[in-house]
Each structure stands twice: as C-alpha cells, then as structure tokens.
Amino acid sequence: MEYAEMNDTDCVRRSLDGDRDAYAFLVRRHQGKVLSLCLSLLRVRDEAEDAAQDVFIKAYRGLSGFRFESSFSTWLYRIAYSRCLDLLRSRRRRPEESLEALTAAGVETASAATGLSPEERADLERALEALRPEERLILTLRESQGLSYEELTEALDISLDAVKSRLRRARRALQERARHFFKGESVQMGGGKT
Amino acid sequence: MTDHESMKDRVFALHDGELPPADRAETERHLAACAECRSELDAWKRAAPALFPSLREEPPASFADRVMERLEPSWPRKSLLDRLRAALTPARTAFAGAAALALGAIFLPLESPVRADPDAGVRYAADVWEAAVLETEEEASSASAVQEYFL
Numbered sequence: 301m302e303y304a305e306m307n308d309t310d311c312v313r314r315s316l317d318g319d320r321d322a323y324a325f326l327v328r329r330h331q332g333k334v335l336s337l338c339l340s341l342l343r344v345r346d347e348a349e350d351a352a353q354d355v356f357i358k359a360y361r362g363l364s365g366f367r368f369e370s371s372f373s374t375w376l377y378r379i380a381y382s383r384c385l386d387l388l389r390s391r392r393r394r395p396e397e398s399l400e401a402l403t404a405a406g407v408e409t410a411s412a413a414t415g416l417s418p419e420e421r422a423d424l425e426r427a428l429e430a431l432r433p434e435e436r437l438i439l440t441l442r443e444s445q446g447l448s449y450e451e452l453t454e455a456l457d458i459s460l461d462a463v464k465s466r467l468r469r470a471r472r473a474l475q476e477r478a479r480h481f482f483k484g485e486s487v488q489m490g491g492g493k494t
Numbered sequence: 495m496t497d498h499e500s501m502k503d504r505v506f507a508l509h510d511g512e513l514p515p516a517d518r519a520e521t522e523r524h525l526a527a528c529a530e531c532r533s534e535l536d537a538w539k540r541a542a543p544a545l546f547p548s549l550r551e552e553p554p555a556s557f558a559d560r561v562m563e564r565l566e567p568s569w570p571r572k573s574l575l576d577r578l579r580a581a582l583t584p585a586r587t588a589f590a591g592a593a594a595l596a597l598g599a600i601f602l603p604l605e606s607p608v609r610a611d612p613d614a615g616v617r618y619a620a621d622v623w624e625a626a627v628l629e630t631e632e633e634a635s636s637a638s639a640v641q642e643y644f645l
Binding site: 331348360 | 503506548554
C-alpha cells in the first residue's frame with residue numbers, strides 16, 4: 301500500500317517499526333499546517349520554520365509515547381503549541397529582540413488592508429507582545445487558526461469552561477493593554493466607555 | 495461578574511459563533527441597544543485581522559528532507575532482512591517468485607547434460623525435486639532407525 305493511501309495511525313505504526321519513509325510522509329502531510337501555526341504565533345518566518353522542524357524532531361523522539369487515543373495531528377499540534385509557548389516565553393525575557401522581530405516581520409506581515417494606521421497597528425502589536433504567552437496562544441488559535449471552543453478544549457487539553465474563561469481574560473487583557481485603540485474606537489463610534 | 499460583563503461575554507460568544515441558540519435573540523437585542531458593546535465588538539473586528547492574520551504558508555521543498563537529516567542519527571538501523579520484509583509487499587513477492595522461476599528455467603539447464611533439449615529445464619527441475627524428496631525420506635528413515643535404536 302502506498303503511503304498516500306494510509307491514515308496517520310498506520311504511518312505512525314510503520315514509523316515505530318523503523319520505516320523512515322513513513323515518518324517522512326507524515327512530515328510532508330502535516331508540515332504546512334504546523335508551519336502556519338508556528339508562523340501565526342511567532343510572526344517571524346525563520347524562527348517559525350526552525351520551530352516547525354523542532355516540532356517534528358520532538359514528535360519523532362516521543363513517538364513511542366503516542367497512545368493512539370487522540371489523533372496524531374492533535375498530538376502534533378500540542379507539541380507545536382508547547383514549542384511556540386517556550387519560544388514566546390524566552391522572547392518575553394528578551395524584550396529588545398522581540399521588538400526588533402516585530403518591526404522586522406510582525407508588523408509587516410500583518411494584513412495591510414485592515415484600515416489601521418501604522419501607529420494603531422504598532423500600538424496593538426505592542427499590546428499583543430505584552431500578553432502572557434498562554435493568552436496569546438488561545439487568541440491566535442481562535443482568531444487566526446479559527447479553532448472552535450470544542451477544538452480548543454482538545455488542543456489545549458482544558459475544559460470548555462476553562463476555554464471560555466481563558467479566552468475572556470485574554471481578550472480583556474489585550475483590550476486593557478491597547479486601551480488607547482479600544483477607547484478611541486469607543487468614543488468615536490459609540491460614545492460610551494470601554 | 496456584573497450582568498453587563500456577562501452580557502459582553504455573550505456578545506463575543508455570538509461573534510465566535512459559539513452562543514447557544516436559546517441565548518441568541520436576547521444577545522442580539524442587547525447588542526442593538528448597547529453602544530458600548532457594539533463599539534467594543536467593532537473595535538475587536540478591526541484589530542483581530544491585523545493582529546491574528548490567517549497565515550497559510552507552505553514550507554520550502556527541502557523542509558521534510560532537513561527534518562529527516564536531523565533525525566538521521568537517531569533513526570534505528572534496519573537489518574537487511576527487515577528491509578527486505580518492508581520491501582516485499584504481496585504483489586512484489588509474487589513478482590519476485592515468478593521472476594525467480596523464470597530465471598531458474600533459463601539458467602539451471604546450463605549445468606544439465608541435455609542443454610540442447612528445450613524441455614531439459616523442466617526435467618532437470620523435476621529430477622532435482624525428486625532427489626530432494628528421496629534425500630528427505632532417507633534422512634527421515636535414518637532418524638527413525640536411530641530413534642528405535644536408543645529407545
């Protein structure tokens with residue numbers, strides 16, 4: 301049977317039996333989504349590509365611990381979240397580099413057609429960068445990757461209530477940190493307070 | 495959490511498409527009437543696409559190869575037998591068997607004394623088979639004699 305006809309579980313079993321090509325096929329099958337996820341979270345292409353490679357290396361090394369209870373992709377993406385969280389945490393410890401990365405790639409990769417002024421966008425980017433990595437992760441998974449609440453419970457391995465609560469806290473934290481933007485909107489559009 | 499804070503959560507759940515149907519009508523009415531909630535949601539709708547762009551990137555063609563190169567030292571070395579087993583799917587095994595038979599029919603007669611005879615290959619194979627059967631029978635008979643001697 302060709303690899304393309306195999307599901308992930310079969311490919312994982314073959315990889316565990318030492319079939320190198322089966323694992324290479326798994327990498328090719330999931331590389332696009334893993335890289336997109338890393339890029340959405342890290343916003344710097346080179347860093348995201350290195351992180352995505354690390355994800356597949358780590359996944360292979362932990363393959364014998366894969367219990368076939370969740371899908372391989374869910375398991376893989378959990379490794380990706382964890383790797384990106386580590387990188388975001390270390391980035392928070394090096395704020396100068398982080399700001400550099402934002403101006404080099406993050407701000408530019410953000411859609412140019414959002415109708416935001418450069419100042420507004422920079423203000424928002426700074427607010428995002430100041431969020432706790434867990435808050436940034438859940439917002440990215442929800443807003444950029446479009447995960448439903450149910451999918452978030454599986455991806456983050458937390459309850460539905462925890463998803464709702466973390467999402468609420470993350471949004472409020474961002475609104476609070478970019479008060480100027482959100483308050484300005486409020487005054488301009490509704491006249492109320494935020 | 496105040497009632498209004500709780501209503502804001504519902505407004506965002508509605509935006510996320512996650513609000514239970516039973517709560518939708520009430521939340522939509524609130525949203526229509528509350529300038530503060532409307533403005534907060536509108537601001538979010540403007541900010542989110544800039545902050546969380548939907549980035550869909552295809553890795554470079556060499557991506558998987560580089561991963562596999564990095565994994566190479568940790569990849570278990572397979573024995574020749576394992577590699578042979580992995581390579582031999584049922585179809586390949588059948589093909590290999592047929593090829594072996596064909597090669598046997600062509601080359602075995604080279605050692606036979608009746609090489610010019612077109613049926614020599616088949617007869618030679620039959621002779622070899624018969625000799626092997628006789629040999630096995632003799633071995634079995636000697637084994638049985640040895641067994642009888644010791645018992």
